Amino acid sequence: MNALEISGLEKVYKGGFKALKGIDFSVKEGDFFALLGPNGAGKSTTIGVISSLVNKTAGSVKVFGYDLDTQLMELKRQIGLVPQEFNFNQFETVRQIVVNQAGYYGVPRELAHQRAEKYLTQLGLWEKRDEPARSLSGGMKRRLMIARALLHEPRLLILDEPTAGVDIELRRSMWDYLTRLNKEGITIILTTHYLEEAEMLCRNIGIIDAGQIIENTSMKRLLATLSQETFILDVEASDKQPSLEGFATRWTDEHTVEVDVDKNAGLNGVFEQLSAHGIKVLSMRNKANRLEELFVNLVEKGRQQGTGGAA
């Protein structure tokens, strides 16, 4: 069963900006899924639609089979949301915030108090239970929102950039906690613009850029793709069009060939084999690749913001 199925999802904001241009992806039950993309890609918009804070323009959303259009209430019960921005009442206490949230889901008050103790303790906030939320540090506020999202024990936990602005040590403990929740059976989707974070936590990944999903694959396969480079070689016309051993080879026409090369393997093998076939290489260039470019960008940004070294 799929925890989430999105198809043809479009969002046009008031004023005409098209933030989602028809996206499709699905997340399997039990998965730990990353929605990765640069700022402004449409991650929060996607999360907003799933959690019914943003009205969609077109397309369909299903959570554990419940349709957003026809089974909204059942769908909402499945989801726990940790939004990107703090969105609790700063004047309420930590305990009031989580207990009230449980109440909105119909959890009886006594049970809500028991669960509040459980989750606030797990997240290191029990000591702060009677403090007003505004007195918490940024990291604590973030954890408060995680506790709040868990009180009704959802099957799908969605976190929108949960570690933005959280220091490294805390980020690690948050990662551990999420991993533990996932092992206990909760499907987790998180958005991030740090490749490292996705790599560390997630099994599957969707990459979103400018309102479109440009890749939806397993983390393993993505990393394999990223470790390769594609070169385009212009050669003197030849009737032979050999496949090169150890390299994925594609002849586009009689004097152009594309070769995938592992970044560690080097190019010598390519030239040696072509020479052996008597094929003369005239020129060579790197094949531009949107995914590759995006990643260079994301990784660069991650480094600048000091995450690269940490992970």
Add this chain to the structure above:
Amino acid sequence: MNQSTSLIALKTIWIKECTRFLRIWVQTLVPPAITMTLYFVIFGSIVGERIGQMSGVTYMEFIVPGLIMMSVITNSYSNVASSFFSAKFQRNIEEMLVSPVSTPVIIAGYIGGGMARAMIVAVIVTAVSFFFVDNVHLEHPLYVVLTVILTSTLFSLGGLANAVFAKTFDDISIVPTFVLTPLTYLGGVFYSVSLLPDFWQGVSMANPILYMVNGFRYGFLGQADVPIGVAMAVLIGFNIAFFVLVYRLLSKGVGIRS
């Protein structure tokens, strides 16, 4: 959502709303007590002595129901308007929007909060009035209770509608200042509209607050400028209209969903 979970959600919103105004009691419960004491002292004791009787009772007795009603109106309205607007502003309204609480339950929860504050303030103002009035009439307690309930639900709904459209904190004080206060003053709190020339009597009849003040006065004194049945019908009609309006606004997500 089935009945028992809806009930838990309703109770949650209600408790949350009550906690809010009790937490800031200095801003919510003290001001009406002070303002109304001033009204009693100035209009009731000082000026009232010279006015003598109005509609067959002392002027003080005459204005007590109107002043209680005035507190009920402003407090239910501003409780819901500021609470809902600040939930929009701090975005904690999203806590409700992501959860399976139905729109009528959200509305009922906020009404419950506005009503609770209005009732507490009404009790405070009534208690204050005991210091100024010797013999308290209570002719038709049922109508007193009915009028307070219907008035506080109506103005809670009004405050909610106001908060839905409001974009800044200023927007939630415009209606109370420019609409509610004038209508209340012209709604027969301080005088019987029967004293007005025919034309202005007719104009006054278009003011919904007149019906509330008079419904309430009827409950206390057993007499009013409009028949009690008409007063009740007007109140119920406005309640239904505002509920439908607010329900539509919230279901569509006006001002709360992008």
